[in-house]
Amino acid sequence: MSRGRELHLVGLSHKSAPVAVRERVALGGDVLKDALAELSARPGVGEAMVVSTCNRVECYVYGDSSDEARRFFLDRAREAGGHLYEHTGREAVRHLFRVAASLDSMVVGEPQILGQVKEAYGIAASAQSAGTYVSRLCNRAFATAKRVRNETEIARGSGSVSQVAVELVEKIFGNLKDRAVLLVGAGKMGALSAKALRDLGADRILVTNRSPEKARALADEIQGSAEPWDSLHSLLALADVVIVSTGAASYVLTQELVTHVMKARRGRSICLIDLAVPRNVDPACGQQDNVYAYDIDDLQKVVLQTHAARADEAIRAEGIVEAEVMAFAQERETRAALPVLAELRRRAEQIARVEADRTLSHLGAKLDDKGRKSVEAMAQAIVNKLLHGPTARLKEAAASGDSDLPGAAAELFGVETEESPIPPEPRR
Amino acid sequence: MSLQVLRIAALFYAGAVAAYVVYFARPRHVRLVAVGQWLLAIAFLIQGAAIGLGCREYGGAEFFGLRGGLVVMTWLGAGASLVVQRLYRIPSIGAFITPLVLVVLLPTLFLVKPDFPEVIPDEIRRPMLTIHIVTALLGVSVFAIAAGVAVMYLLQEREVKGKRFGALFSRLPSLAALDQLNQRMVRFGFVVYTLALLTGSGMAKVVWKSAWQWDPQQVSSLLIWILYLAMVQLRHTGWHGRRFAFLTIAAFGLVVGSMVTLNVLPEGMTRHGGDFRGELK
Numbered sequence: 001m002s003r004g005r006e007l008h009l010v011g012l013s014h015k016s017a018p019v020a021v022r023e024r025v026a027l028g029g030d031v032l033k034d035a036l037a038e039l040s041a042r043p044g045v046g047e048a049m050v051v052s053t054c055n056r057v058e059c060y061v062y063g064d065s066s067d068e069a070r071r072f073f074l075d076r077a078r079e080a081g082g083h084l085y086e087h088t089g090r091e092a093v094r095h096l097f098r099v100a101a102s103l104d105s106m107v108v109g110e111p112q113i114l115g116q117v118k119e120a121y122g123i124a125a126s127a128q129s130a131g132t133y134v135s136r137l138c139n140r141a142f143a144t145a146k147r148v149r150n151e152t153e154i155a156r157g158s159g160s161v162s163q164v165a166v167e168l169v170e171k172i173f174g175n176l177k178d179r180a181v182l183l184v185g186a187g188k189m190g191a192l193s194a195k196a197l198r199d200l201g202a203d204r205i206l207v208t209n210r211s212p213e214k215a216r217a218l219a220d221e222i223q224g225s226a227e228p229w230d231s232l233h234s235l236l237a238l239a240d241v242v243i244v245s246t247g248a249a250s251y252v253l254t255q256e257l258v259t260h261v262m263k264a265r266r267g268r269s270i271c272l273i274d275l276a277v278p279r280n281v282d283p284a285c286g287q288q289d290n291v292y293a294y295d296i297d298d299l300q301k302v303v304l305q306t307h308a309a310r311a312d313e314a315i316r317a318e319g320i321v322e323a324e325v326m327a328f329a330q331e332r333e334t335r336a337a338l339p340v341l342a343e344l345r346r347r348a349e350q351i352a353r354v355e356a357d358r359t360l361s362h363l364g365a366k367l368d369d370k371g372r373k374s375v376e377a378m379a380q381a382i383v384n385k386l387l388h389g390p391t392a393r394l395k396e397a398a399a400s401g402d403s404d405l406p407g408a409a410a411e412l413f414g415v416e417t418e419e420s421p422i423p424p425e426p427r428r
Numbered sequence: 429m430s431l432q433v434l435r436i437a438a439l440f441y442a443g444a445v446a447a448y449v450v451y452f453a454r455p456r457h458v459r460l461v462a463v464g465q466w467l468l469a470i471a472f473l474i475q476g477a478a479i480g481l482g483c484r485e486y487g488g489a490e491f492f493g494l495r496g497g498l499v500v501m502t503w504l505g506a507g508a509s510l511v512v513q514r515l516y517r518i519p520s521i522g523a524f525i526t527p528l529v530l531v532v533l534l535p536t537l538f539l540v541k542p543d544f545p546e547v548i549p550d551e552i553r554r555p556m557l558t559i560h561i562v563t564a565l566l567g568v569s570v571f572a573i574a575a576g577v578a579v580m581y582l583l584q585e586r587e588v589k590g591k592r593f594g595a596l597f598s599r600l601p602s603l604a605a606l607d608q609l610n611q612r613m614v615r616f617g618f619v620v621y622t623l624a625l626l627t628g629s630g631m632a633k634v635v636w637k638s639a640w641q642w643d644p645q646q647v648s649s650l651l652i653w654i655l656y657l658a659m660v661q662l663r664h665t666g667w668h669g670r671r672f673a674f675l676t677i678a679a680f681g682l683v684v685g686s687m688v689t690l691n692v693l694p695e696g697m698t699r700h701g702g703d704f705r706g707e708l709k
Binding site: 150156170171172173174175266267268269289290292294301302305 | 669
């Protein structure tokens with residue numbers, strides 16, 4: 001039996017290590033592939049996989065001990081030693097499932113991590129360091145993540161201010177194609193949101209600032225076009241989404257200005273997002289028809305709501321992970337028991353056949369066809385009756401997670417199983 | 429016979445309503461949209477069969493009564509909403525339109541007292557009459573869809589503007605999509621209704637020997653037509669979103685109001701569909 005081999009995990013993440021350490025051990029693509037090939041060739045390592053993202057680097061080894069996984073880190077950066085965490089067996093399985101389900105992420109519920117784990121598995125598979133165990137493990141992890149996504153609301157809502165802004169804009173304008181985004185001021189969060197909107201398909205990004213140099217610099221950075229501050233009015237008439245984040249101490253967009261702009265726009269909707277503190281957009285602007293105005297507090301409130309809701313959902317998600325970890329362990333044990341059973345039955349049937357043939361050849365012509373059939377049936381019946389009890393017992397033991405009995409049976413009857421590290425001596 | 433078939437259709441409509449409403453409440457069950465669309469399509473076909481059977485039974489006379497009018501109107505409305513869902517892929521629309529179809533259809537399943545003349549004179553039996561009835565009813569059902577979409581718009585606008593971001597916010601489509609759909613429905617309904625008006629005055633000429641009679645039915649239809657014409661025009665002068673949505677709902681209110689008033693007026697006065705009993709000897 002494979003009691004010696006287990007899943008070992010050694011890793012570090014945003015929870016245990018600063019980025020300065022994480023970036024020293026992170027690796028991807030071909031470099032990772034080579035490293036995996038080398039790792040899985042080492043003694044005591046059966047299979048291996050490495051999940052490497054900007055928030056975590058984790059080495060999963062299916063083998064005799066966690067030593068090689070630890071070395072994987074220490075060889076790359078000595079200082080990683082103090083930041084490593086280790087899990088073995090069921091704990092390691094649970095950890096991977098939680099990571100894939102985005103329960104261990106910095107922003108719980110963020111959707112990217114599952115893709116990153118899938119990629120990690122893909123690299124391990126192409127480096128041929130992932131075998132049956134890792135592929136079963138990963139498939140179960142993906143299924144778990146999918147269940148968590150479908151059965152809980154963990155991924156609902158927006159986790160960051162720029163995400164909220166994007167969601168709002170989508171609900172107002174739907175498709176962002178052919179829409180223009182105007183960035184007023186050079187705040188960092190504004191630039192982030194503008195980038196997010198561009199990714200959503202916003203056609204044009206206009207940047208304006210009191211200082212033309214700053215406007216140009218920012219426009220270059222986010223591939224927008226710099227516009228003169230004097231033409232703010234006509235820019236507002238043109239843009240559909242306006243993100244304001246200047247350092248001004250008073251309102252840049254006053255009610256009067258917005259009323260004028262709306263006339264020029266002939267009532268076309270406009271969304272004003274004020275990310276500045278103190279505020280740059282008069283909140284009264286939002287009372288006008290087809291003007292949608294939000295300040296940083298409105299957006300932050302949504303983020304907080306989302307986080308609170310996700311924390312609640314995370315509890316349900318943990319339950320799903322737990323159930324899947326159990327199911328994975330059980331499945332594995334059942335699978336370990338099945339080869340024993342099959343082998344046992346094969347041998348018994350072989351003996352029965354040989355003995356029946358011998359008897360029949362002794363009796364020779366004294367028996368007609370019917371008689372022959374009865375003898376064969378009797379031999380088969382003895383096998384069935386004899387094996388019925390042990391079969392039921394073994395299946396039961398495997399299903400309830402007891403791995404001792406299948407092992408004992410294999411030893412007692414001298415049968416080999418698929419996962420045995422050392423094949424037992426054939427006995428007669 | 430046709431009534432039995434119609435009741436079967438109503439069961440399928442009820443199934444479609446259930447599928448759409450449950451989808452709206454639990455958007456995770458995406459498959460319900462397809463279920464709803466299938467049930468709606470089946471209901472539409474069965475109702476079509478019921479209408480065909482009804483034509484055989486009553487020779488088309490039933491469409492001169494309110495009941496027959498409602499049956500055809502719900503049928504056209506269901507067909508139009510199937511087309512809209514195909515074209516726009518806004519599944520949440522089903523949760524707003526299909527219940528409306530069912531509610532209007534329900535009284536026709538139980539109020540079966542004939543409210544129509546037994547025979548239709550051959551003089552008015554012409555294709556123009558059929559076109560008139562179908563376009564008028566289609567126009568009204570498209571206006572109804574526009575009003576439903578306008579309600580969705582106002583609900584979503586309240587969420588977006590009121591910074592609620594609750595369940596409705598995530599389930600309803602974007603304001604731009606709703607506004608655009610509303611506008612297109614109004615435009616399409618207006619074109620169809622114009623056709624109904626033209627064929628209607630054509631029929632008036634046949635029945636009354638003049639196209640315009642200051643008949644209450646004609647006057648209210650013309651007023652409604654002018655209102656929708658104004659809406660189509662206002663669109664170009666900056667009437668968007670909220671104001672337009674309110675206007676759509678108000679206009680549809682007028683349509684329903686005029687239909688109800690004209691139909692409960694005492695016998696002898698003009699009824700919906702045009703009275704010909706006094707005129708044709």
